[in-house]
Amino acid sequence: MISAILMLRRLVGALRIALREEDFARILGAGLALITIGALAYSLGGDWSIVDGLYVAVATLTTSSVLDPELTITDPWLKLFTAGYVLVGIGILVEVARRLGMGVHHRQGGSGEVQAGGGWRSITSTGLTARIRDPLSVPPFRTALAHRQRFLSSVMARAETHNASELEHVRWIGGGSGGGKTTLSRMLAERFACRLYSSDEMMREHSARLAPAEAPLLDAFLRSDADERWVRRDPVTMARTFHWFQGEGFDLIVDDLRRIPNDRLVLAEGFRLLPRLVQPHLSDRRHAAWLVPTPRFRREAFLRRRGPEAFWSATSDPERALANLLERDRMFTDALADEAARADLALLSVDGTRAPVELAAELAMRLGLS
Numbered sequence: 001m002i003s004a005i006l007m008l009r010r011l012v013g014a015l016r017i018a019l020r021e022e023d024f025a026r027i028l029g030a031g032l033a034l035i036t037i038g039a040l041a042y043s044l045g046g047d048w049s050i051v052d053g054l055y056v057a058v059a060t061l062t063t064s065s066v067l068d069p070e071l072t073i074t075d076p077w078l079k080l081f082t083a084g085y086v087l088v089g090i091g092i093l094v095e096v097a098r099r100l101g102m103g104v105h106h107r108q109g110g111s112g113e114v115q116a117g118g119g120w121r122s123i124t125s126t127g128l129t130a131r132i133r134d135p136l137s138v139p140p141f142r143t144a145l146a147h148r149q150r151f152l153s154s155v156m157a158r159a160e161t162h163n164a165s166e167l168e169h170v171r172w173i174g175g176g177s178g179g180g181k182t183t184l185s186r187m188l189a190e191r192f193a194c195r196l197y198s199s200d201e202m203m204r205e206h207s208a209r210l211a212p213a214e215a216p217l218l219d220a221f222l223r224s225d226a227d228e229r230w231v232r233r234d235p236v237t238m239a240r241t242f243h244w245f246q247g248e249g250f251d252l253i254v255d256d257l258r259r260i261p262n263d264r265l266v267l268a269e270g271f272r273l274l275p276r277l278v279q280p281h282l283s284d285r286r287h288a289a290w291l292v293p294t295p296r297f298r299r300e301a302f303l304r305r306r307g308p309e310a311f312w313s314a315t316s317d318p319e320r321a322l323a324n325l326l327e328r329d330r331m332f333t334d335a336l337a338d339e340a341a342r343a344d345l346a347l348l349s350v351d352g353t354r355a356p357v358e359l360a361a362e363l364a365m366r367l368g369l370s
Helices: 002-018 024-045 050-061 076-107 139-166 181-192 200-209 216-222 226-230 235-241 250-259 275-281 295-303 318-342 356-366
Strands: 113-117 120-125 128-133 170-175 195-198 266-269 288-293 346-350
Touching (some): 024 050, 024 076, 050 076, 170 181, 170 275, 170 318, 181 195, 181 266, 181 356, 195 200, 216 235, 235 318, 250 266, 275 288, 288 295, 288 318, 288 356, 295 318, 318 346
Parallel strands (some): 170 266, 288 346
Antiparallel strands (some): 113 120, 120 128
């Protein structure tokens, strides 16, 4: 009891000293405001009393266990709030602790501060200088900070695991244009009784749903004419500014897949399935593969296209437009392959030497279908 009173007395003294600093009051106020907001959010969101809400808010910020089994966060929005609440609270609480720690040392005889490095600080008072440990380098503070970092890592890991398990029934087939994604996906869907989702078929609908602020590259593309898109731009600029290559609208693909019943496997296919965007949704990296057509195979596939699929024919210079398009898609395919290889995701080369049935069999094996 006596030790607790002495500790409280030292804390109050350190608080008084810290409040003399010009900006500490604002930092402390931000910390109190953070706890107040948390208490209100948890009491309203969890339909708990204000005391229970305060208890959960403080326990969340200090990464302490909530002992009451009835105080469990189940609402998805409250879980999202908790993730943001912890992230925002880190800097504020650590800074408050640092200032109070400096106040404790200051109360023992120092005033004024000059950083010295190496986990030490120089404190000057009445003409004398002493070196003290930086509070964040003292074992208790360092241990608390390490615990906070581990907690955040576990939160992010759980979030990624949730994303992956939510679409565990989906198999992803991406790759460069003209690589046979649609043909092979249809063969696999028929053979293994899977649902089929084509991201290409959803492009028009997704374009209509995306606001200019959400997809600025798409907005610029829609406002340009055919020559500006395919003739007057060089392939590098075309690749860098093409909206689907940069992942615009991928969240709409994920939303679509979440709405599809999970009573059987779903094959999602299309060039919009970028490895870096698909990876967080994989519970097993064998659930995705990317087809990599050679430049020659792609050119032959494009030359077989007719009507609206041969959109470059509508330009003033179809030959140049096709050349630009093929070079753009070559760069995109190379980038896809590099990205997938770095993530240790499956790649399947398509060069025209193997029949579609053989490619489909290998793709099924890569995806764990057979």
